[in-house]
Amino acid sequence: MKPARTPPSKTQGFDSTSDNTDRDTDGVNVGRRTKRKRDEIYEDSMKSFMDEMKSLFSTFSGNQNEKLSQLQTSVQTITNQNSSLHAKLTSMESSISELRSEITSVQQEYQNMNTRIKEIESDITDMKQSLEYTSAEQKDLNNKIKSFENNSNISEKMKSEIEDLHTTISILKSEIMEQQQRDRLLNLEITGLPEMTHENLSELVIKLAKYAEVELVPEDIVHVTRVQPRKNTAGRPKAIVLKLKKRIIKDNILAGIRKKRGLSTEDICITGEPRRIYVNEHLTVDNKLLYKKCREAAKTSGCKYVWIKNCLIFMRKDDNSKSMNIKNDLDIKKVWE
Incomplete structure (x- = not known):
């Protein structure tokens, strides 16, 4: 609480009214300033x-x-x-x-x-x-051209050329035949052996080898089968082609049968009327025809020897001449030259 202000005494010579007026004026001024x-x-x-x-x-x-x-x-x-x-x-x-x-x-x-x-x-x-x-x-x-070949007016040069062509064809044909024949070097061809139901060809050829005094076992056989002929003949059985593993077995069978001087169905225990069986080298068709021509030529021309060895055809005119390997028709003519 602020202390009370002591009013001035009247003996100081101030008028109280004047004092109040001054205080009011100061308050107004203060308010204005504020x-x-x-x-x-x-x-x-x-x-x-x-x-x-x-x-x-x-x-x-x-x-x-x-x-x-x-x-x-x-x-x-x-x-x-x-x-x-x-x-x-x-x-x-x-x-x-x-x-x-x-x-x-x-x-x-x-x-x-x-x-x-x-x-x-x-x-x-x-x-x-x-x-x-x-x-x-x-x-x-x-x-x-064929007609010209038969014409007597053909020049000698043309005839020579035609003969050369024929010679070349014969040589080529001979080479083909030799290759085909080499493929059959281990083969045997058996003809005349009757056909039977459920036949076992391996057993039959083993019996055939036994007759030729050759021991043959199934392992020696590459294959054996009957082949269809080019021309069927009534009553003639199909030929048998036998391929062996070794050529020596084939040669021994052929030598043994030749030694026996033939073979028949009776020799290998086949019942029925005996029939001749032939065992030969397996020649190609062309070589079979060539072999036939050689035998015919030998008969007509007096050639003493015609034979087959290792699928090759040989001819010999007489005991004093040399043997000749026949490969084609031209070779047949050379036997008498």
Whole structure:
């Protein structure tokens, strides 16, 4: 609590009324100063607030301007990209149009190619017909050549050339025959052996070898089978072809049968009327015909010896002449030269 203020005494010479008036004036002045100060503070605050708001608006406006500028740049970039994309699309449309044009051109070329292929097929047909005609002409020419060969007016040169050709053909044929015959070097051909139901050919050839005093076991046999003849003859059984592993076994069987001077069904215990069985080298068809010609030539021309050894045909005119290996028809003539 504030201490009470001591009022001034009247003896000091001051009027009380005057004193009260002065105090009222001082209170008013103090109130005015206080209000003025409060107003000044308010104005300062408002000014500061306004300055701050201006600064904020200025900053915000700057940021917005910067963002707007960036947005405008982005919009411009997108616009440029759209323009570039539009240009690319236009270029693509142009390329597609060109591609369609090329496809149409290729289709047209394909149709033209099909037409050309049909024309070629037609040409090939014409060529085939022409070749057939040429073949017929060739046959006719061959017939004429044969006719010329028989003509006495053919020149000696042409006759010599024809003989050379015949010689070459004979040599080639002989080489082929030799190769075919070498493939049969281990074979034996058995003819005259009757055919039986459920026959065991391996057992039959083992019995045949036993008769020739040769021990033959199934392991020595490569294969054995009957073969179809080129011409069927009633009552004649199919021949048997036997292939052995070793040539010495084949040679021993042939030598043993020759030593026995023949073989029949009775010798190998086959029931029924005895029938002659023949065991020979397995010759090719051509060599069989050649061997037949050799025997006929020997009979007509007085050749003393004709035989087969190791699938080769030999002839010998007499005891004083040399043996000759016969490979073709020309060799037969050489025996008497």
